[in-house]
Amino acid sequence: MLLVDWVAITAVCVGIAGVSGDKIIDGTEAKAHSRPYMAYLEIHINNKIYCYGGTLIHPEFILSAAHCQGESIMALLGAHDLSKRNRSWQVIPVMDILPHENYNNATQANDIMLLKLKRTARITNEVQTISIAKSNEVFKIDTLCSVAGWGTTVTKGPISHVLREVDGKIQANCPSDSQICARGPGSKGTCNGDSGSPLICSDSKNSPRAVGLVSYRDRKTCEDVHRRNVYTKVSAYQDWIENKIKSLSSD
Known part of the structure; x- marks a missing residue:
């Protein structure tokens, strides 16, 4: 179709x-075609x-x-x-x-x-x-990255017609070595409809790399300030x- x-x-x-699926929470509209x-x-x-x-x-x-x-x-x-x-x-x-x-x-x-x-x-x-992140590239804790998507902006809301984006930092204590946790302060992060979207970080030459893929969150609502946004670690x-x-x- x-x-x-x-x-x-x-x-x-x-x-x-x-828990599966995520959307942009407390982000902003991306500049058209900037991604x-x-x-x-x-x-x-x-x-x-x-x-x-x-x-x-x-x-x-x-x-x-x-x-x-x-x-x-x-x-x-x-x-x-x-x-x-x-x-x-x-x-x-x-x-x-x-x-x-x-x-x-x-x-x-x-x-x-x-x-x-x-x-x-x-x-x-x-x-x-x-380009994707390579297996020998290391993105340290507190590295500032960003994620974008057309997902909803509240837990049970409709998806966004425009691409939205939000910054977040890589966090410690993610479930496994093949995953990355990242989110911003407060409720900033992802939610339903953003699944599969890339976590973008800059490499040592300041070039953007696809470092993670939105996978799931570990709390029921996207607004929960204690949730973890978990990404599949692309370099793995x-x-x-x-x-x-x-x-x-x-x-």
Whole structure:
């Protein structure tokens, strides 16, 4: 299905209840097309539509969270305001849905997924790839990073039509070495609908890197100031990502 009516579609998008899934809380609207690697994902499961985020890391591949998998997925690249059709939009069906083989739905371990696009994305000013963090890169505690998404801005609210962003710092004591915890002060962080969106940090050369993927929170509400926003640590899966792309790309 082509995304013919984004106003209607964004109105009916639902988030998965419970700890899985996150949205931007207490953030601000991003500058239009300032994050050209962002992908808006429309996930179809049992005749329902779920809306999540992803990261364009290769002209043929989007990186997202494994719990965002569905029966079919449509990707929208080059978007900012979902209610206003724009020439920059590229609507591309996902051909192959590739969750990590050891993804655990109960614990959210290995919550990472690659999506192979049916056709190669056109690289433009509004649609660009971003590099992933490498296994030998270290992002220390208190490193300032940011996350963006079209998720809701209150726990049970509708998703945002415009891309929103919020800063946060990497925290200590995350559940495992293959995960990163990060959030801002107070309630600043992610919530339902932002799942799969990237945590972006600057490397030693001040270049942006996709360091994490929104995975889950450990409290019921997104506004809980004691919650942890947990991200899949991308660098822990560098080999898995590169091997999948190498075996499946048309290059």
